[in-house]
Amino acid sequence: MLAAYSLALTVLNGRWIARRFSKHNYPNTQNAIRVLSSLQQAPLRVTNEGALLASLIVLPQNDPWWRELIEWLAWHHTWSISTVTSIAWVIIAYIFTVTNSFTGELDPDFNPDGQSVGSLWLWLLPIVIGWLQISPKCDEDRVRSAVERANKIAYAATDTHPVSVKDLNTEDRAIHLAFGEEDEVLRCDEMVTAPIYNYARFLPWVQAVEKVSEMFEVASYHHHHHTSVDPTIKWIAMDDSIGGHWSKPHDRNRVGSVEQVARYCEFDPHDQHTAFKSMWGPNVFSRIAIASALAFMLQWGTVGAAFIVVFFTPTTGEQYSFTFHLLINTEGFIHHSVGLGCRSGSYLLFGVLSTIVWVFLLISSLLVHYVATSSPSSAHTRNEPLTFQGHHGGRSYPLRLSIARHFAISLRRLAKLLATVNAIWILATCLFQFGNFFDRCYCNSSVFGRGSGAYNVIKLVASDVEPMKNAWVGGVCLAGGTAFLFVGFFNVFIEPTTSRKLRSGDY
Incomplete structure (x- = not known):
């Protein structure tokens, strides 16, 4: 479930950032979208x-910085012949398994293990397809190297003229990756570049993007009103670019002293825009809600399908002696024993634990962000840029933040422990099914659901077959339908209209 949640967040973030920057018309707006989107897998x-x-935003000397970083981040882990073949074989195997369940003969030893296990793991298919389409930049060494190389060609304004940042007496960089946070215990998941950990990077990434967007917004406002960075330099008219964009500013209108450059990208302190800023960021909870709903749909659509298949399938086996109740109908046959048993109970437990793990990690990520942005050393309390530095383990936190910090860490560790146990459990369950470990009197009698009224099935009656197959059809439609809807979601949202519009110009 966590993988689906992180994937949905990544897709929604891409759409949000494109819309957030769609009204900005300052040079490198499009490049900023591509750079910031590509850095979702890093602690930005x-x-x-x-x-x-x-x-970085204003100076014309920094135009190559944006272009070069995009080029250095432009590697892809996407479709190949082997990948397409592997996915095709998975789909074909599932179709054959389902087809065999409906066309095969229902002998005394039949079971729907193949169909139920196939539905159980079907959630992997849209996840793999989704990450292949997004092609996340999750190689830590390459991402770190790309940003560091770009920062070597960055320029900064001074009181006289722009100089290379590497020549300044500072280690700070406008955009950097915080792989060396001091409080690594608190934010360890954020620093892991695997896509599944995007849940932990979501809130700090949003705030970093929002900071960049605000500066582009102010610069675009000044650009629109033909205001130069240096007020003493008159505006130099340029030819309009294609696509209906405002004219690109002349390089002379984009240079000035460090104070002038800083003021050019700052909101008026008396502006209502700066009256209140949330520590969470804009529209984060709506995206969390949508991503949660999609992850819940995929998780319980596939697990629920597997559960339905085995729950409504009478468990049959060899006729042997047992002590459970035997309920005989008027025709002399045993009624079908459906209900919660070893197989369906295992699936249900897997789904519940997966959901609990996701809830724990989501709460933990919210607490981590709350602690990081509320501590005395945070950007929010010091009225300084978003550097998120100054953490010293738990020693520098007030009592309430220290408690929240330890609770967040404990929740994360408990969630990972549960996830490990759950992964081992579901793999063991699949082995038990195919190894006939569950083919015993206790498991074949739906004891968990029926209790003292449990019984074993010796032979199916004709009236039992139709509802059983109806449940199979429902399970297949539920699993396939949710997987299809999830794939459809990120294919609709992965390429927003605003991104296509921005590609048409040089901004």
């Missing part, structure tokens, strides 16, 4: 200390 941080971020 931004800082405007010494007008570094403002310089």
